[in-house]
Amino acid sequence: MTIRVFIDGAVGTTGLEIRERLDGRDGIEQLILAEADRKDPAKREDALNSADFVILCLPDDAAREAVAMIRNEKVRVIDASTAHRVAPDWTYGFAELEPGQSAAIAEAARVSNPGCYPTGFLALVRPLIRAGMVPLDHVFSVNAVSGYSGGGKSMIAEFEDRASEGFTDTAFRIYGLGLAHKHVAEMQKHARIEHAPIFLPAVANTYRGMVVEVPLPLHAFTRRPSIEACENVLREAYKDSPLVRVLPADVPLVRIEEDAGTDRLSLRVFGNIETGQARLVATLDNLGKGAAGAAVQNLNIMAGLDPVAGLVL
Incomplete structure (x- = not known):
């Protein structure tokens, strides 16, 4: 058919x-x-x-x-x-x-x-919330950087027209400074959390690719989950997915271009055992899985x- x-x-x-x-x-x-x-x-x-x-x-x-x-x-x-x-x-x-x-x-x-940013955020936090490791009333912050193709024709022109004129001064810039980005409502609803996350987007001078980070104070949560436990929850959540992979944290080099040109989504859990702090990191192609x-x-x-x-x- x-x-x-x-x-x-x-x-x-x-x-x-x-x-x-x-x-x-x-x-x-x-x-x-x-x-x-x-x-x-x-x-x-x-x-x-x-x-x-x-x-x-x-x-x-x-x-x-x-x-x-x-x-x-x-x-x-x-x-x-x-x-x-x-x-x-x-x-x-x-x-x-x-x-x-x-x-x-x-x-x-x-x-x-x-959305591309919510894809990274939700993939990282939703399984942890569902497992009860992160409380629903936690106020998340989301640090993220995308290739400039994520901004559509106007942002593509901003970077490529400048480059064609010989300017290479825009390597990285932040935006969404009014903290009212249109992805925030999507993140909150589908994560099923009580508060809107603090979303900190940025754009880099590369055509495609994306890094999304979510810091977590594990020591401050009632259950005090370990870094290993967080990684295990993610592994279990995506064990049958051909597109979402959970990578070990023993290779700390994370690049914005890591999954560019693919339709996959890669997740990692970094952290410090002594401080009880974690960094959840997702990489994806903003035009692919995003x-x-x-x-x-x-x-x-x-x-x-x-x-x-x-x-x-």
């Missing part, structure tokens, strides 16, 4: 990456509109209602508009924008997040793709295909 897939917004960074992963795959027919037709509301609406699966790679408002245009109840949607990540009637598309999450995605008509790779994984699951088909492990 062949499934018909329409990527609305396929000319953007995430959309192009998804198309690349789907190109040439048996059993998948992509509905692709010509340049002129993309701007024709009637032809776009027809494509939205003719596909078996629609993948939205649009700004939030445009994504909501596209969903409203879908009248065919058989069309199933994956939204890569932020628009529906905390919506109660959408299934969160992080297959490894909870036991049974993949099964829920398989049955869902509407799936919201996770965006396009996750969308393709969700498509595979929803269509009953091999979950990692078309992905780079």
